[in-house]
Amino acid sequence: MLVKLAAIFFSMILVNNYVLVKFYGICPFLGVSKKLDSAVGMSGAVIFVMFMATAVTFPIQIFILDPAGLSYLQTIVFILVIAVLVQFIEIFLKKYIVALYNSLGVYLPLITTNCCVLAVTILVVGDYGADVAAHGFGYAYIEALICAIGAGCGFMLAMVMFSGVRKRVEACDPPAPFKGLPITLIAAAITSLSFMGFGGIVENLFNVTL
């Protein structure tokens, strides 16, 4: 069981990396990865919000939407929950954990419309919702949360790696039409290429099928 959870965690980071392989959250990836400290701050906020959002939306789907036959309201309900949650986190941090607010505060408004948060909440329902019947709610819930944290850590890995790549890219002198975003996208292509090498690693390492 622990092996499967570890496999989920590492596959979310390396094989199914949300930014470089699945293309969720490209906007902050291109916009905020210029400096290492802002890349870390943004990813920290994303991990936190992803975890909280999954922790709230997964039970809502299993205990409220599914029994009531309202699964089609998933999109509306989830985006509203995420928007409210981000507001709530902002108010809470501002009042009680000022140090954390000072480092994450600027990134929080960006996160509501960050597609990786909505994506992870929708995807874990599809991937682990079926496990509720097979293994009980507790196990499926833990799987979903591990998946959310893994996805957030994968986001952080991509951001931190890419902020280093970007520093080198910006010191270069590309042909005039490539200056700025185009050369950054080409650099992202090469970074994403390196992640393709991880395909199949988790299945072989942990000897489980996901």
Next chain:
Amino acid sequence: MAQENKSKVSILTNGIIKENPVLRLVLGTCSILAVTTAVSSALGMGAAFTFVLVCSNIMISLLRKVIPGKVHLPCYIVIIAGFVTIVQMFMQAYMESLYNALGVFLPLIVVNCIILGRAEMFACKNNVVDSALDGVGMGLGYTLTATLMASIREILGSGTWLGFQIIPESVAKVSIMTQAPGAFFCFGLLMAGCVWLEGKLDARIERKSCCDLDNLKKEAE
């Protein structure tokens, strides 16, 4: 009258060329990168996207004097999410293969920055007809760019275009083009081509990602 007609046309074409949401404003990049593996899914996504954009623009323009300023963003999100749900249910019922091909990117239209951006910049300030035209123009701009990029990726990566064999089977395929790195690469080249063209036409603009932190700080001040 002629003047008025001209301005209506310019609103429509604005989204296709001058303010092309993908290549010039650099918005909504996630879905562009993900759905352009095949021309059919790019067209399907473009159609779904255009429908949501036109409907939400019309709705927001109609309600622009009713929605209180303080809660305008949540209101916009609910309106957009409502239309996305309609598209989702329609596709699930009548176009199941497309629904499966687009996957989670269909609900992710809700958080696409183009739609929220047009609501914020255009629909909340203009009348219904102009907003609808703006939605059509922006939607067409998105669809055309997505189709162009998907054509390049599908022809090189699978040797087909919309399912028809273009490059003979015997020629080796560049299958990396249909995978993740090919998406970034193709988008980068397209954007560079666009910048080059702007240089020739003397119409260069500065490109920024929509989540640029410097922009945000400027706005906060």
